[in-house]
Amino acid sequence: MDADQLDRVFKALADPTRRRIIDHLRERPGQSLFQICALAMAGEGKALSRQAITQHLDMLEKAGLLHVSWSGRTKLHTLDLTPLRKAADIWLRKHLDEGERP
Amino acid sequence: MRIYVTSVLVDDQSKALDFYTQKLGFVVKHDIPMGEHRWLTVVSPEDPAGTELLLEPSEHPAAKPFKDALVEDGIPATSFQVDDLKAEHARLRDLGVRFVQEPVDAGSVLMAILDDTCGNLIQLVEMTGK
Numbered sequence: 663m664d665a666d667q668l669d670r671v672f673k674a675l676a677d678p679t680r681r682r683i684i685d686h687l688r689e690r691p692g693q694s695l696f697q698i699c700a701l702a703m704a705g706e707g708k709a710l711s712r713q714a715i716t717q718h719l720d721m722l723e724k725a726g727l728l729h730v731s732w733s734g735r736t737k738l739h740t741l742d743l744t745p746l747r748k749a750a751d752i753w754l755r756k757h758l759d760e761g762e763r764p
Numbered sequence: 765m766r767i768y769v770t771s772v773l774v775d776d777q778s779k780a781l782d783f784y785t786q787k788l789g790f791v792v793k794h795d796i797p798m799g800e801h802r803w804l805t806v807v808s809p810e811d812p813a814g815t816e817l818l819l820e821p822s823e824h825p826a827a828k829p830f831k832d833a834l835v836e837d838g839i840p841a842t843s844f845q846v847d848d849l850k851a852e853h854a855r856l857r858d859l860g861v862r863f864v865q866e867p868v869d870a871g872s873v874l875m876a877i878l879d880d881t882c883g884n885l886i887q888l889v890e891m892t893g894k
Binding site for chain 2: 693694695696697700701703712733734735736737738
């Protein structure tokens with residue numbers, strides 16, 4: 663994982679809506695855009711536009727955190743935690759595991 | 765002003781008639797020949813005087829890209845209300861209907877989404893009023 667990929671992962675995580683989407687998709691893999699919007703509305707009680715959710719999904723997909731599959735002609739989104747694990751291994755753990763706790 | 769008819773764009777009217785009557789259980793209200801196509805409407809047997817659903821041919825060139833884009837994003841074009849979603853889901857599944865969304869609790873409603881075989885996703889909802 664290079665620096666750009668690492669940036670994309672942390673940028674993808676640096677937004678509460680995208681973190682909620684990750685939470686939802688971890689609970690329920692294989693969701694369509696419509697379902698992700700419905701879950702976001704049920705969970706947060708506020709409606710986000712489909713366009714906004716689409717942009718959030720783009721960010722997650724560019725970071726490699728989403729795997730796309732098809733059910734018939736419907737596009738489904740599933741979480742792929744591989745880049746998150748890599749980001750943790752090459753950067754987060756370096757700080758968490760080394761040295762004394764302050 | 766009242767809503768007396770609403771439409772769903774179907775790839776094939778005969779196929780749609782089979783699906784909407786024999787699977788979903790609606791009944792024909794009007795079936796009037798109109799040249800190449802028909803003015804074909806169905807109603808719910810629970811409300812035969814209620815709003816009609818027009819099974820409208822999707823022959824306009826914009827219809828297919830529009831329908832395909834909705835299906836890609838999993839967006840149901842039309843929504844029907846049921847009293848008992850789990851029972852209805854089981855009944856339709858046994859008739860071979862494909863569900864793209866199994867029944868799920870979405871706050872104040874239970875919902876599921878099925879494929880009408882005519883190019884549309886259809887939502888079923890049960891109002892739970894939570």
